[in-house]
Amino acid sequence: MEYEAVIGMEVHVEINTKSKVFCACNNDFHAPPNTHVCPVCLGMPGVLPVLNIGMVEASVAVGLALNCKISRWSKMDRKNYFYPDLAKNYQISQYDLPLCHDGEMEIDIEGGTKRIGITRAHMEEDTARNTHTIGTRESGVDFNRCGVPLLEIVTEPDIRSADEAFAYLTALKQILQYLDVSDCNMEEGSLRAEANISIRPKGTVEFGTKTEVKNVASFSGVHKAIDFEIRRQRAALDKGDAIVQETRGWDADKGITFVQRSKESAHDYRYFPDPDLVPVVVDEAWEQRIRESLPELPRARNHRFQAEYALSPYDAGVVTSTRAMADYYEATVKAGAPAKLAANWIMGDLQGMLVERKLDIAQCPVTAASLGEMIRLIEDGTINGKIAKDLLPEMIDSGKSADLLVKEKGLVQISDRGELEAIVRGVLDANPGPVEDFKAGKDRAKGFLVGQIMKATKGKGNPKLVNEILERLLAS
Amino acid sequence: MSRITEKDVDYVAGLAQLVLDGPTKAKMVKDLGEILGYIDKLNELDTTGVEPMMHVLDMSNVYRQDVVGESLTQDQALKNAPKTDGAYFLVPRILDGEH
Ligand SMILES: [Zn+2]
Numbered sequence: 001m002e003y004e005a006v007i008g009m010e011v012h013v014e015i016n017t018k019s020k021v022f023c024a025c026n027n028d029f030h031a032p033p034n035t036h037v038c039p040v041c042l043g044m045p046g047v048l049p050v051l052n053i054g055m056v057e058a059s060v061a062v063g064l065a066l067n068c069k070i071s072r073w074s075k076m077d078r079k080n081y082f083y084p085d086l087a088k089n090y091q092i093s094q095y096d097l098p099l100c101h102d103g104e105m106e107i108d109i110e111g112g113t114k115r116i117g118i119t120r121a122h123m124e125e126d127t128a129r130n131t132h133t134i135g136t137r138e139s140g141v142d143f144n145r146c147g148v149p150l151l152e153i154v155t156e157p158d159i160r161s162a163d164e165a166f167a168y169l170t171a172l173k174q175i176l177q178y179l180d181v182s183d184c185n186m187e188e189g190s191l192r193a194e195a196n197i198s199i200r201p202k203g204t205v206e207f208g209t210k211t212e213v214k215n216v217a218s219f220s221g222v223h224k225a226i227d228f229e230i231r232r233q234r235a236a237l238d239k240g241d242a243i244v245q246e247t248r249g250w251d252a253d254k255g256i257t258f259v260q261r262s263k264e265s266a267h268d269y270r271y272f273p274d275p276d277l278v279p280v281v282v283d284e285a286w287e288q289r290i291r292e293s294l295p296e297l298p299r300a301r302n303h304r305f306q307a308e309y310a311l312s313p314y315d316a317g318v319v320t321s322t323r324a325m326a327d328y329y330e331a332t333v334k335a336g337a338p339a340k341l342a343a344n345w346i347m348g349d350l351q352g353m354l355v356e357r358k359l360d361i362a363q364c365p366v367t368a369a370s371l372g373e374m375i376r377l378i379e380d381g382t383i384n385g386k387i388a389k390d391l392l393p394e395m396i397d398s399g400k401s402a403d404l405l406v407k408e409k410g411l412v413q414i415s416d417r418g419e420l421e422a423i424v425r426g427v428l429d430a431n432p433g434p435v436e437d438f439k440a441g442k443d444r445a446k447g448f449l450v451g452q453i454m455k456a457t458k459g460k461g462n463p464k465l466v467n468e469i470l471e472r473l474l475a476s
Numbered sequence: 477m478s479r480i481t482e483k484d485v486d487y488v489a490g491l492a493q494l495v496l497d498g499p500t501k502a503k504m505v506k507d508l509g510e511i512l513g514y515i516d517k518l519n520e521l522d523t524t525g526v527e528p529m530m531h532v533l534d535m536s537n538v539y540r541q542d543v544v545g546e547s548l549t550q551d552q553a554l555k556n557a558p559k560t561d562g563a564y565f566l567v568p569r570i571l572d573g574e575h
Contacts, residue, residue, distance in 0.1 A: 017542045024545025033563045034553045038546075042553060054542030075531055082493055084567045097530070130570055140564030143553070268491055273531050281536040 001238065003199040005230045006207055007159035008119075009168060013151045013182045014126060014190040015058045021125050021149035022049030022092065022277075029129070029144035041125075041147035043087030049276055051076070051123075055149040056099070056280060058181045059123050060290045062151060063100025065175050065297055066118045070287050074099045076123070076277040079269045084141055085127035093152075095271040098122035099280060105175075106299060107167040116168050117156030126150045151181075157196070157207070162226035169193055169219050174298045178323045186218055193222050197229045199237070208233070209243040213257055216250045225250040229257050301326055309339035318347050324362040335372025338379065345375060345392075353393055366395045374402035382406065384413050386459055415462040417469070423461070424469045427452045438474060446470070480509040 020027050023040035040047045063070050077095040103118035126148035131140045153172065159165050173184045173191065184191040198210035213229055216222045233243055248257040296304070298320050305316040305326075320326045325346070332342040346361075350371065354364060374391065377383045383391070383406055391405055398405070406412055414420055427449060428435055437445035453466050485504045489496050496504065550563065559566040 019540075019542055019544045022540075024540065024543065025547045026544045032550065034565070035550050036547050037553045038548055042548075050538065050540040052542050053539035056539065073530070073536075080491070084565075084570060131564065132569065137569050138559070138566045139568070139570045140561065141567055142564055270491060275532055278533050278538045279531050279536040 002202040003230075003234050003237070004202045005160055005226075006157045006198050006200060006210075007161075007165055007226060008157040008196045009155045009159065009165060010194045010196070011153045011169070011172060012126075012192040013062075013153065013176060013184065015055055015149040015151055015181050016183060017052055017054040017058065017149055019052060019054075020147035021052050021055050021123070022147055025147065027148055029142075029148060031144055033140070033142035033144065035144065037143045037146070042143055043089075043146075049092065049274075051277060051280070052149065055123055056282070057290055058149075058179075059099050059121065059151050060282060060287065061179050061294060062153070062176065062181060063103065063121050064287070064291050064294060065179055066100070066103040066105055066121065066153070066172075068100035068103030068118055068121060070282050071097055071099055071101065071280075072283065073097065073279055073281055075279045076274045077271045078274045079124075079271055081269060083127075084139065085130055086146065087128075087143070091125060091127065092274055092277065093124035093271075094122035099282070105168070105171060107164065107171050109164055109167060114158075114164065116158045116164075119154045119156050121151055121153045124150045124152060162223045162230070165195060165226050166219055166223045169222060171298070173219075174321070178295055178298055180295075180323075193219070195222060195226055195229075197226060197233070198243070199230060199233045208237075209245050211243065211245065211257075212247045213250060214247060214260075217252065221250055221252055224252075224255060225257055228255065232257065295323065298323075298326075305329075309333065309343070311339065311343055315340075315343045315347065319343055322361070324360065328361050328364065328368050331368030332372045332375070335369045335376075337372040337375035341375050341379070342372070345371065349389060349392055353396055357396065364396070365399050366392070370395065370401050377402055377406065381415055381462060382413060383411055384460070384463055386454075386463075387411050387413065390459075411460060413462050414457050414460050415465060417465065420457070420461060420465055421469050421473075423456050424453055424466065424473060427456055428473060435474070446474070449474075479512055480505050484508070 015021075017027050019025060020036075020041055023038050025038050025041055026036045029036065040049050060070055074094060074097045076092050078090040079093045079095070080090045082089050098120040100121040101119065103121070105116050105118060106113050107116055126145050128141050128143045128146040131142065133140070155168065159168060176182050176184050176191075182190055186192070192214075193216060194212060194214040196210045196212050198208035200206060200208045211229060211233070213222075213225045216225050229248070236243060244259075246259050247261040249260045250257055302313075302316045302320045305311050305320060306313060309316075311319065318325075319329045329342060329346055332346065333339050337345075350364070350366070351361070354361060359365075371392075374388060374395065378385055378388050383402075387406075388402075391402055391411065394400070394405055395402060400408075414423075431449065431452060434445040434448050438449070449470060450466065453470065454461055454463075457466075482501055482505055485496065485501050485508065488508075489501075489504075554560040554562070554565065557565045
């Protein structure tokens, strides 16, 4: 039978406020264990949590970027469970009145775009980190992560394939990074993705029984886990087995999902309003202030770059992949570089050299103004493209401007007709063999001659002029 | 009258990780039943046009500015721990990594 997959995603993002969500502890859990802790995040009795306004504003910003409605009135609730990652035996979260709800996001799929509904985005606190030493009968608990602000973003079951899930996660991460609300590092757990997956006979509307896959360490892992889960469920249904509602983990080495917890042991969380925390009321004026502070978002910027700079969809996609690169690109163009050339240099040579040096574009030693100047030097004929390719790594490593390096090293292109013609004549006189070959119809001989001429000019010959003079002299 | 059975009490006690003996359980069946009976009584009131009360506190928007303050030292944090290795709180080994 032909089946269709129905997938919804739940993403937890750690928000990069300076302090934790309910106390003033440092929101950086890469510190020695249990050093960024206080009575509030240790869950001591009698303490009073107070919500960090930075978390509310970051969450509203994400909500707006995901086209959500922002609740005028929302509240914090207690989610009750017993586990050593939360000493107070409940997690402060939001239950029936989340801060953001009913949004949607556009993703690119093969042959077009698709809208993914965002059910909700709500604020909560992260939990402590447990560590296990093999061979011991104990686990260690580090509360540095406890109380780190967490935003949970839940989609509608609108996703139909592993590819779409991957596209959704990539687009979501890009938005979060543009907003600069999280570093979205999946390996370190600052972004965690879970997928709810079921399948149903194609053409039917009723949902099948779903499984939840969590603890996957990368987007490509999520892609593989979803693909595996769809195949597993299809094989089970074809055999006449029922799908069991359960939580499954992902074994990246074996490439399989495995049962982590069945529904029978799932908890009843007994949510209730947290009496320690007062309601969050975001009025229109506050929402508007946050809306006005939003940066231009990736899709809007991508479309604008296509329209304003005549970039291809592919080039615009690469150049807007991060906010830093898009900013760098625009600054390069503003420095006078033609739009298409600037995109080629940034996506090609510059990006490659930065990768080699393990640098991010935000740390690029060559400023956008300096790259723009270098491209202008090519444009106005001062240097040729070949020289520029050698110049750029020197600019990166020395921090010197293109202009300065060109002067220091005497790299100015030879565009003097008389000077070039003398050099070309010299090369032709020294190579009668290849000249004969060319005249006998062997085009390859011309390439050799051009090579010799460029060598004689130390690479500084204006290629267009060299070609012109060479053709004229060979024809005579 | 009692809408609460011993099974309900067992379920709720289980969620709260409480072990109740026979007499306590019987008392809970009675008490919880009475509480629900009281709610039934309240439900007789006509609340048409009354705004639902979502929260017990009649205030909103109390926030902390996003500023880092002082934390405890590691020693202070671990001082009351039943068991520690000097860096971590030690608890009986956790098998299932989930809640
Ligand atoms: Zn704290």
